[in-house]
Amino acid sequence: MRQIFLSITAVFVLLAAPLRADVDIQEVTSPSGLKAWLVEDHTIPFMALRIGFKGGTSLDRADKRGAVSLMMAMLEEGTGNLDARGYAQAVDELAASFKFDASDDAISISARMLSENRDEAIELLKGAIIAPNFDQDAIDRVKGQIQSMLQSDLKDPNEIARAAFDRAAYGNHAYGSNGDGTPESIAALTQEDLFAAHQDTVARDRVFISAVGDITAEELGALMDTLLSDLPATGAKMPKRVEVGLDAGVTVVPFDTPQSVALFGHRGIGRHHPDFFAAFVASTILGGGGFESRLMEEVRDKRGLTYGVYSFLATRENSEMVFGQVASANDRVADAIDVIKAEWERLVEEGVTQEELDHSKTYLTGAYPLRFDGNGPIANILVGMQMQGLSTDYVNTRNDKVNAVTLDEINRVIKEVYLPDELHFTVVGQPEGL
The missing domain is CATH 3.30.830.10 (Metalloenzyme, LuxS/M16 peptidase-like)
Known part of the structure; x- marks a missing residue:
């Protein structure tokens, strides 16, 4: 998953900012x-x-x-x-x-x-x-x-x-x-x-x-x-799509270390799915919103089981996943996993509140323009957008798509995207009680 970590495109901060990136993109043909x-x-x-x-x-x-x-x-x-x-x-x-x-x-x-x-x-x-x-x-x-x-x-x-x-x-x-x-x-x-x-x-x-x-x-x-222009016209045939093949449960990989590392996830949702933005906002509420997320509050703040825990929508060219990671002492990692499972289930059973939805929207729309903070970062973003099949106006409509997510919509999508019965954990360390 190293590439997934490196390919995360959301940078979250808590400060308010202009709600549009206001980037004037020209399409050029040589x-x-x-x-x-x-x-x-x-x-x-x-x-x-x-x-x-x-x-x-x-x-x-x-x-x-x-x-x-x-x-x-x-x-x-x-x-x-x-x-x-x-x-x-x-x-x-x-x-x-x-x-x-x-x-x-x-x-x-x-x-x-x-x-x-x-x-x-x-x-x-x-x-x-x-x-x-x-x-x-x-x-x-x-x-x-x-x-x-x-x-x-x-x-x-x-x-x-x-x-x-x-x-x-x-x-x-x-x-x-x-x-x-x-x-x-x-x-x-x-x-x-x-x-x-x-x-x-x-x-x-x-x-x-x-x-x-x-x-x-x-x-x-x-x-x-x-x-x-001197490049060859074509390269190798592109890779095929692959479905996530995880089974629910916990897999332990023994390793001599005082702290266990756990990766977790299940199949996810594609970048161009009509419900993607609702799932994206839900992901922020659950585990992608830094210290404001539910997982950080329940696993770290209330119980002190970890220094950090997160989850996000990992969208790739040929597959997609809801993915997360946590690390905890060997004698506490089982408790951390239990809390994560419980929060996954609570999200599906109870949904999110209007307050959480509003807060997450502010969080996401305020952070987005801050990504466009120099020529190099902007150039990187633009190529990423092209590779994902997005249009040039996406930078100025993305926040509108976030703000358009309604409470009824997000709670419907949560039940379809978050799958507690399919959640798999891979734990490396010497965990007690697993």
Whole structure:
């Protein structure tokens, strides 16, 4: 579930804020047909660029787990006549920054650059995207770094819980294993595997682009063609949908630690389902509203069973879940789980109150505009919106959708989305009484 944690798009605060993001998004098409979203802002000679390719680590080939993740980590390790050090130095000299990431459903590239250095920075970025070197010495070094991280994960209760929970939920689907691979799978990857992963994932038929800052629509169109027109037209076939396969109950994974970690959840609701916003507001009330949520109040504040507990709607490209996490001392985690179960049941049986609904709406609508706090974050949000199939006006209508949720609607949806009889817990530690 690591990627799920990283892909959560709601940042919650308790302070009031303007209720609209007021972002003017232009849709741009390049001469070759590439499409992008643009927010022009010429107040500072600086631009943020975000490029996403749908598919992600779920496109790893059979027996090549971790290849896409390793490939993305290698993109900054040199291109052309530049080795890793030379490439990093060239980027630094331009006062630019590039970041390459991989998650279950997408690989992404973030770039920031000054207007005066834009052409040179784009040439460097193009080399990394189109023609990475994948030198063997760099491969060996990066593989060693990833293997060290994965070995550390084998001793981390949170990562052990994540791995066990994912296996139970998704079995042999790519979601059921770590996109970074295992120490063994990483060791077996070759240079040829990285070129294959690059071919499978970095293609024009799955690219989404956004730019924010000091650039015009015409300039962005030319930039996109310069940067990406040499990509192959198509990549690998997209992964298939998978249903959550959790059974109700508790699974204990023994591990020598004074505190147990518990992940919990069941099947959820899709991002484009007509009841999504009602379920989203309900999720905030139950476990997504920080210290104001029911779970925090009942598990932490009233009983002192944990420092933190949360739950949320985990929507992914090919599956969806209601998911949560809690950690507690071994002799108290059973009590924490009992309270979570009871709150799940109470939510369904009693619903929420008008006061809770109103408070949650204020909470969500006040926090949303605060996400648009710079060129880079805005560019990231815009690509995420495109990948989710949202329209350009979503930023200015999202809060209206939250405010439109009624008490009757949310309490009806709660009974359909929250399923106490299907709630599964994976507990790692030495829990007493489970």
